[in-house]
Amino acid sequence: MDRLFGTDGVRGVANSQLTPGLAFQLGQAGAYVLSKEHPHPRIVIGKDTRISGDMLEAALIAGICSVGADVLKVGVMPTPGIAFLTRTLDVSAGVVISASHNPVQDNGIKFFDSTGYKLPDAIEDEIERIVISAEKPWDPPTGGEVGRVIEVTDAESRYKDFLKFTVGRLDGIKVVLDCANGAASFVGPKVLEEVGAEVIPICNTPDGVNINADCGSTHPEGLQKAVLEHKADLGLAMDGDADRLIVVDEKGIILDGDFIILICALAQKAKEKLTQNAVVVTVMSNLGLHLALKKAGIEIYETQVGDRYVMEELIRTGAQLGGEQSGHIIFLDKNTTGDGLLTALQLLAVIKERQLPLSELAAQMQRLPQVLLNARVEHKERLMKDTQVLAKVYEAEKVLNGNGRVLVRPSGTESLIRVMVEGPDQEKLKNIAQEIIDTIIQCDA
Template sequence: MGRLFGTDGVRGVANSQLTPSLAFRLGQAGAYVLSKEHPHPRIVIGKDTRISGDMLEAALISGICSVGADVLRVGVLPTPGIALLTRTLDVSAGVVISASHNPVQDNGIKFFDSTGYKLPDGIEDEIESIVLNEEKPWEVPIGGEVGRVIDINDAGRRYMDFLKNTVGRLDGIKVVLDCANGAAAYVGPIVLREVGVEVIPICNTPDGVNINASCGSTHPEQLQRAVIEHGAALGLALDGDADRLIVVDEQGNILDGDFIMLICALAQKAKGTLDLNAIVITVMSNLGLHMALKEAGIEIFQTQVGDRYVMEELLRTGAKLGGEQSGHIIFLDHNTTGDGLLTALHLLSVIKERQIPLSQLASQMRRLPQVLLNTTVQHKDRLMQDERVLEKVKEAELALGDQGRVLVRPSGTEPLIRVMVEGPDQDKLKELAQGVIDIIRQCDE
């Protein structure tokens, strides 16, 4: 068995790679490591809507209870809601069972510490060592020392009340909300309506297998059509665990996380509430965002891809707003992880305050052409060091000169290598990106 933890917890095909037995051991090891300072620890567990969630939840609960920790079970709830409960319910840790935007056959397990933050690498390494070496450094409890399960029946209400308290009334805005048949299918439409938004929900009938299926933040085509059909002011697309947001303007144009961050950052700067007058972004953000932020006099802190690294940079610098092009946006004043519904509410607040269309707000940034290609590989780590791949990348960089850039990176959650090429000429970008992809595929054989 290779390394378990990626950039967003442990992921794999449910019941094949991510098995109940592995979930059981992760529950044991995670509860032990994260509860060392607590005589009778408690751990929050929540999940998204995929069918394998029940199976993995049962295994995790068994593992956690077997080391003497109690489980607070919240059921289906967005990942940021579980992070919120983890830091507000006096518990030792939190666990989310979700594979976010991935297809239904995948699932994942990720941990939060007692303050609601994702675990640092060192703690993940300690948990992983116990799992892989099949250690049992704990005393096995018996009798009344075995853990029990406590259902938290108002978890959704707690999360919705938290969200509502971060904004004012938003009456008069008509939106289409794509819930990705995921964790926000219930709470999403309700919280928006409760602050006065007119909501047309779509993809809000999860059946266990339709999560992220041709919908949500990775497939916003259905949302684009619905926005035009209903004459909505905008569309909101969440992913399976609702920790990211992609939007569609009133004209049906897709706006990614770069646009959302710019709109929110400029609004905060205008009100004098942008901490440090700075924002944290990743290397994937478009050069157009860099130019717009610099023109506005906003400082940029840049980090590698992954919302955990955005969070680390926010904590290091003291900035409070950051995120990814993919739609993970962190408002650190409010929550400790990316939060799609929180982001949606704050974007709607800007629209309400400015009283201008989303397309006009988005025009504050000119997006440079960008081509992103993915390829499935067997040996992503080796390929990143392959001289033939490196030479092809250098060749593409020389072709762009100082007018663009090339970024090649392995996915932290899937067996993929991603190639992003950015510059002024779309056709040239496609040619260069495809050339790098072709070499990667050849070298993977």
């Protein structure tokens, strides 16, 4: 069977693949593995706004309490907020119930260790082994040894105060904030307003089923219109759990994570605050970002796709800034995971300090044409080794003849294979990418 844990926890269709039973097992195994060093462990739990969150939360809490761990329940909270609370509330671990940018039918469970970092593969493997084997290496507690649930009533204010501490005043900046009807819907507008920005919130009325629905970082079209309509300085688009950010400049142009990384890296370098004079990016980053960073004399470290791998490379190299084109940006000196609101504040601080429009700051990078297509498949791991697929990719690389690149990879969070083709000719890239997609779909039949 495929590995239970993907690049960002355990994901699946809620109540079908990710069932309450599985959530209960993950709660038991996770609490046991993560709490070996603690005689009476405490685990903080948060969730996004999707309707299945309540169901999975109840099952997860039952599993955790059944092995003698206490649960600190915070309710709706951005994933990076849980990372922050995990490392500041004296707990053994943290858990987030969220499927990030995925549609409402999906959900996920991801863990943080006591320092607020996502779990390494070895720890996830141990949890997975216990779940799959159905073994119970713990003695079930009884009486007063069973875990209890503790409501954390000041979780939002704690996270909000932390975010505000990372920047100065941002008076005079007008922003439209797309909350994706997700976890940023409540805390996001508040924190921006409290540092002085004029905020026009949109998609901030979650009803359990509208999370990421034609809004947020994967659908910023509504944000583009709102920025132009309100004559805002820029637009900010979160995803469902607010760990990523995509922005729209004052002209309504969408700017992805590559632009955000460049703007923040150049600003830090100008103030001699870019640690190790380096940034970490993934193989999906645009060649234009590489060229702009090299021109500025900034060293680049590259990883496979996944913010966990960016984090690992930041720790290995000692660099503090890294991220993905998708908008996961990590400021390791401030938080231990990608944080959409934190990233927004750092970007706004650069705009405030430089007194330049976002479009002018973004012009420091020239983006090379890039085509991204997805194929929804049943057997993504097998297809990555299929001889016909490999032959089609090799053929595409020959067509580009060294003037571009092809990247084909399985999604770590969905049943997709992602195809990226980069080069100087947009129409040519579309044809190449579509031919690869067609081959993948044919071989999946």
